[in-house]
Amino acid sequence: MRILAFAASLRKGSWNRRLLELGASIARESGAEVDLASFREFEMPMYDADLDHEHGLPPGGLELARRLEAADALLLAAPEYNYSIAGTLKNAIDWVSRVRPMPWRGKSIYLMSAAPSPMGGVRGLWQTRIPLEGCGALVFPDMFALAYADKAFTADGRLHDASLFERLRKEIAGFVRLAEAVAPLCGRHATAPAPVRNQVAEALEDETVLQPPARRH
Ligand SMILES: Cc1cc2nc3c(=O)[nH]c(=O)nc-3n(C[C@H](O)[C@H](O)[C@H](O)COP(=O)(O)O)c2cc1C
Numbered sequence: 001m002r003i004l005a006f007a008a009s010l011r012k013g014s015w016n017r018r019l020l021e022l023g024a025s026i027a028r029e030s031g032a033e034v035d036l037a038s039f040r041e042f043e044m045p046m047y048d049a050d051l052d053h054e055h056g057l058p059p060g061g062l063e064l065a066r067r068l069e070a071a072d073a074l075l076l077a078a079p080e081y082n083y084s085i086a087g088t089l090k091n092a093i094d095w096v097s098r099v100r101p102m103p104w105r106g107k108s109i110y111l112m113s114a115a116p117s118p119m120g121g122v123r124g125l126w127q128t129r130i131p132l133e134g135c136g137a138l139v140f141p142d143m144f145a146l147a148y149a150d151k152a153f154t155a156d157g158r159l160h161d162a163s164l165f166e167r168l169r170k171e172i173a174g175f176v177r178l179a180e181a182v183a184p185l186c187g188r189h190a191t192a193p194a195p196v197r198n199q200v201a202e203a204l205e206d207e208t209v210l211q212p213p214a215r216r217h
Pocket of ligand 1: 009010011013014015016017079080081082083084114115116117119120121
């Protein structure tokens with residue numbers, strides 16, 4: 001089980017990055033191989049349909065698509081901006097949604113957020129689910145929002161609140177097991193019989209008919 005992990009923040013002292021690193025270490029303890037990426041690797045201009053039509057994806061978008069395709073699942077820590085998904089992340093989702101086959105399709109995703117506020121960014125997570133699920137991703141039902149993130153971490157990157165850490169540990173361990181169970185149907189090493197895989201792929205690809213035709217990369 002290979003998991004791509006990144007925090008959708010470019011800030012040096014990012015709380016989401018801290019939470020992501022903790023989540024990634026739990027995923028490793030649960031037996032997953034983790035590709036820990038920086039959001040900087042996926043920098044891209046604002047989506048421009050003309051640019052897309054003439055040149056296809058920018059290098060940052062291609063890199064994100066490539067890393068997603070090489071993974072069975074994704075751990076994503078996403079900051080809440082103005083009660084919603086950060087524009088930088090939505091932009092990245094939109095660019096990558098132009099690749100065929102759709103790289104988000106069938107990808108198991110666990111969502112986390114961290115914020116100094118009392119809500120911890122949970123409102124943003126509900127908004128983040130929508131485009132990901134629209135692109136055929138399998139977003140885990142539970143999500144983890146870390147409130148008062150500026151005070152939550154110990155010096156060695158764990159959480160002061162042991163019960164909160166235990167919840168995160170249980171959730172990510174369960175997420176890894178579920179993602180393993182789904183991978184034979186739609187992962188990069190799908191082993192289910194082709195007719196079964198195709199049935200799942202076709203159903204999850206449905207939403208792409210809403211978009212104009214995409215170039216093949
Ligand atoms: C444009 C902008 C909008 C924000 N809106 C919210 C918000 O709606 N809810 C919230 O809890 N925090 C909000 N914040 C504060 C972020 O939670 C805080 O900056 C956090 O540290 C961002 O995550 P990071 O540390 O991973 O960069 C906002 C920050 C910015 C820059």
